[in-house]
Amino acid sequence: RRFLTSKEQFHAYLRAGGEEEEEKEEKEEKKEEEQLSSSQGEPPAKRVKAEELSQDGESQGNAGEEEKERPEKKRARGQNKSRPCMKPNSYEQSRLCPSVTQGCAGRCRFGPRCRFLHDVSEYLAGKPADLGRRCVLFDTFGRCPYGVTCRFGRAHLGDGHQNLVNAALAQRWEGKLLVRNGLSKDLQQQLRKRKFSFRKAEEFLRGLHGGKGGRATGGSTEVSNCTAPQEGLGDSPSSRGAEDAPSIPTLGPLTDEDVTKLRPCEKKKLEIQGKLYLAPLTTCGNLPFRRICKRFGADVTCGEMAVCTNLLQGQSSEWALLKRHHTEDIFGVQLEGAFPDTMTKCAELLNSTIDVDFVDINVGCPIDLVYKKGGGCALMTRSNKFEQIVRGMNSVLDVPLTVKIRTGVQEKINVAHKIIPRIREWGASMVTLHGRSREQRYTRSADWEYIAECARIASPMPLFGNGDILSYEDANRALQMGVSGIMIARQVPVGALIKPWLFTEIKEQRHWDISSSERFDILKDFTNYGLEHWGSDTQGVEKTRKFLLEWLSFLCRYIPVGLLEHLPQRINERPPYYLGRDYLETLMASQNVDDWIKISELLLGPVPPSFTFLPKHKANSYR
Numbered sequence: 201r202r203f204l205t206s207k208e209q210f211h212a213y214l215r216a217g218g219e220e221e222e223e224k225e226e227k228e229e230k231k232e233e234e235q236l237s238s239s240q241g242e243p244p245a246k247r248v249k250a251e252e253l254s255q256d257g258e259s260q261g262n263a264g265e266e267e268k269e270r271p272e273k274k275r276a277r278g279q280n281k282s283r284p285c286m287k288p289n290s291y292e293q294s295r296l297c298p299s300v301t302q303g304c305a306g307r308c309r310f311g312p313r314c315r316f317l318h319d320v321s322e323y324l325a326g327k328p329a330d331l332g333r334r335c336v337l338f339d340t341f342g343r344c345p346y347g348v349t350c351r352f353g354r355a356h357l358g359d360g361h362q363n364l365v366n367a368a369l370a371q372r373w374e375g376k377l378l379v380r381n382g383l384s385k386d387l388q389q390q391l392r393k394r395k396f397s398f399r400k401a402e403e404f405l406r407g408l409h410g411g412k413g414g415r416a417t418g419g420s421t422e423v424s425n426c427t428a429p430q431e432g433l434g435d436s437p438s439s440r441g442a443e444d445a446p447s448i449p450t451l452g453p454l455t456d457e458d459v460t461k462l463r464p465c466e467k468k469k470l471e472i473q474g475k476l477y478l479a480p481l482t483t484c485g486n487l488p489f490r491r492i493c494k495r496f497g498a499d500v501t502c503g504e505m506a507v508c509t510n511l512l513q514g515q516s517s518e519w520a521l522l523k524r525h526h527t528e529d530i531f532g533v534q535l536e537g538a539f540p541d542t543m544t545k546c547a548e549l550l551n552s553t554i555d556v557d558f559v560d561i562n563v564g565c566p567i568d569l570v571y572k573k574g575g576g577c578a579l580m581t582r583s584n585k586f587e588q589i590v591r592g593m594n595s596v597l598d599v600p601l602t603v604k605i606r607t608g609v610q611e612k613i614n615v616a617h618k619i620i621p622r623i624r625e626w627g628a629s630m631v632t633l634h635g636r637s638r639e640q641r642y643t644r645s646a647d648w649e650y651i652a653e654c655a656r657i658a659s660p661m662p663l664f665g666n667g668d669i670l671s672y673e674d675a676n677r678a679l680q681m682g683v684s685g686i687m688i689a690r691q692v693p694v695g696a697l698i699k700p701w702l703f704t705e706i707k708e709q710r711h712w713d714i715s716s717s718e719r720f721d722i723l724k725d726f727t728n729y730g731l732e733h734w735g736s737d738t739q740g741v742e743k744t745r746k747f748l749l750e751w752l753s754f755l756c757r758y759i760p761v762g763l764l765e766h767l768p769q770r771i772n773e774r775p776p777y778y779l780g781r782d783y784l785e786t787l788m789a790s791q792n793v794d795d796w797i798k799i800s801e802l803l804l805g806p807v808p809p810s811f812t813f814l815p816k817h818k819a820n821s822y823r
Contacts, residue, residue: 203763203778210777214787214795296323301347303363320348320361328738330354331805336728337736342369349737351805378526379487379733381554383519391514391549400596401544408540408588470558470600470629472530473662474679475499476703477687479604479632480534480560483816484697484751487525488729488744492722493696497703498688500530505562508537508546522554532558532602536565538574540585544592551597558600558629561589566606566638577609577638580619590626600629604666607650611639614647617654624661631658632687635667645772652681669695671768672706695771697754711768713761716785720802723748727803742808745800752796753815756789 205213297316299308308314317323328351335352337344344356347363356364390396477500478485478493490501503521510518524531533556537543547559563586565576572578579586594601603623608615616633623631633654635646646667655663662684669675669688678686688696688703695702700722705712730744759769763778780786787795793813801807 203780205777205779207777210779210786210790211792213779214783214790217783294323294326296320296349301345301349303347324348324361328808331741335736336731338364338366340732341373342366342371344736346735346737346740351738351741352736376526380524380526381519381522381556383514383516387553388514388516391512396549398545398548401541401548401592404544404592404595405541408592467597468557468599470602470662472500472630473684475530475685476706477632477664477685478502478696478703479666479687480504480562481697484747484754486747487523487733488726488747489697489700489751491525491527491729492726493700493703494525494527495725496701497707498696500532501528502531502560503533505534505536505565508535508542511535511546512542512549522550522556524555530557532556532560534560534562534604536562536570536575537589538578538582538585540588540592543589544596547593547601548596551599556599558602559593559597560602560604560632561593563603563605564632564634566641571638577606580605580615581609583619583622586619587622587626590623590628594627601627602630602632603628604632604634606634607637607647609638611637613637614650616650617657620654620658620661620663624658628661630662630664630684632664632666635665643772648678648681651678651683655682655684668771670698670702670771671711672709673768674771675706676709697751698758711761716760716780716782716788719755719758719788720784723799723803726751741804745804745807746813748800748803749793749796749813750816752799756791756796758788760785 295316297308297314297318300318300320308318327349330353331351333352333355335344335350335355337346337350338352338356343365344350344352344363347353348357348361350356358364387396476498478490478498480502481489482504485502485504490498494501503523506518506521511522522533533550533554535543535546535550537546543561550556550559562576563579565571567576570576570578574582574585579589590601590603605616605619605623614637620631620633633651635648635651636642636644648665648667651663651665651667655665664685664687665678665681665683666687669678669686675686699705699714701712701714726748727744730747731740734740734743757774759775759778760780761767761769762781778789780789787799790796793815797807797811797813
């Protein structure tokens with residue numbers, strides 16, 4: 201109770217830097233002690249009630265009139281669809297040409313038409329001040345590829361602005377692939393010019409037009425019994441129309457896998473039962489954040505939802521969502537789409553170009569933009585298309601196919617129990633069920649009784665449960681329901697985003713009263729991972745800041761364990777205003793955008809001129 205405060209006192213404390221308010225707190229504590237000693241034998245409950253009445257300054261009779269006069273406060277919900285563009289324009293006008301940064305200034309392919317600067321002195325005259333004395337890229341890898349454009353350049357720039365290299369450290373990382381699944385220029389050109397061959401997908405789609413409801417010959421063989429004879433088993437590539445297939449360069453001796461098509465039972469198995477699964481989190485589930493969760497004990501990670509049509513068009517921003525860090529040992533990607541042709545082709549594309557352990561279909565996205573186009577939750581009401589998508593993707597993939605669904609579209613009409621047996625029949629390896637409907641979005645409590653019922657129906661196919669996991673006690677309760685594992689994902693608030701150390705708590709079966717300095721160190725690590733991933737130049741710094749602020753819009757909802765009256769914190773509980781045990785803990789509890797920006801400035805230096813930030817979700821903050 202001694203940590204509770206009012207909104208005005210909370211912000212006054214932050215404005216004062218915590219010094220003046222701490223003195224006031226000490227005086228108030230002394231007064232409270234004197235009052236407690238003077239009150240003889242009065243029950244604590246009555247004393248609290250009397251204090252509340254004295255603070256209100258009004259009797260119960262006046263309270264009723266006040267309620268009538270008080271206008272109803274409209275709750276902010278949904279997305280900030282018209283939020284301002286946060287890309288700074290200042291660094292676009294005076295950027296240094298990449299050819300200069302890479303040490304080949306004389307070979308700029310644009311020549312005199314290049315709109316970037318080629319004079320290093322001119323660039324440095326307008327470059328913003330450095331943000332620190334140490335560069336995380338130079339300290340980690342022995343070389344910073346951003347050279348003079350690095351915002352921490354003083355750490356590795358010598359005489360004549362020469363980029364220094366730590367040879368011993370750089371040699372240690374030489375030849376190691378830290379991030380996989382990038383989009384090469386050649387592949388991008390093939391996709392843009394529509395020269396990429398989708399032989400397997402087109403074969404399935406041809407069979408689809410000749411069958412009914414997705415049960416064409418192209419898809420039915422994929423879910424047949426392993427003991428049944430299969431057509432084309434052992435046929436040579438030439439007998440299956442190899443003249444239409446693209447020439448794929450291979451290395452090494454010819455194996456059975458080069459000639460024989462894999463049967464369903466021979467596909468790679470997805471053995472993740474009982475493991476902790478970090479779900480794909482749009483915007484916030486980026487590679488640096490997944491590295492944080494991986495460090496705290498997440499076993500399975502998944503990339504952010506990628507739209508299949510954007511991937512087929514070769515969009516770099518969409519392919520960036522598929523990138524995999526070398527520390528992610530079990531990694532999958534999630535695809536969203538509404539039609540079997542695009543989803544099947546996209547599955548074949550990813551199967552031959554990137555390294556993943558499974559592919560997930562998003563049938564749980566509730567947002568209007570996706571739903572109105574027939575994707576996400578809408579597939580639960582379009583069973584024919586849903587079946588064709590699952591069968592088609594399963595027919596072209598060599599890795600397991602999983603599906604993420606919700607209880608249904610409407611709030612009180614659950615349909616997942618009817619769909620799950622059919623998903624198993626269509627060939628999916630696993631289903632994840634979020635215990636809310638589309639109408640509920642991320643509000644109210646998840647229905648774990650219904651998830652348990654669906655887990656029994658899904659058997660022997662694994663079913664992971666998802667919803668309202670914020671402590672190890674919640675996780676234990678969920679696992680007792682009979683699910684194969686739990687997915688920690690985007691609830692309100694979001695379990696993994698609010699406390700990424702939740703994975704450690706579950707594995708060690710304890711409540712971690714993490715200090716504000718430890719939480720700040722986590723933010724430092726995220727910042728370093730962001731600079732490694734997005735770059736240490738101005739563009740990379742501001743991109744890291746943007747994703748840091750998006751994460752802080754969820755992280756501020758964490759209530760420190762040492763301040764709670766009862767454990768654990770409930771996922772839908774919003775606390776009143778409170779003062780933390782130190783200034784930093786109070787600052788991290790603020791839901792004001794300006795305070796988040798202040799935290800980002802502690803890590804990434806001052807924001808650019810006219811900087812503005814508005815969180816993705818309306819309920820997350822106010823100015």
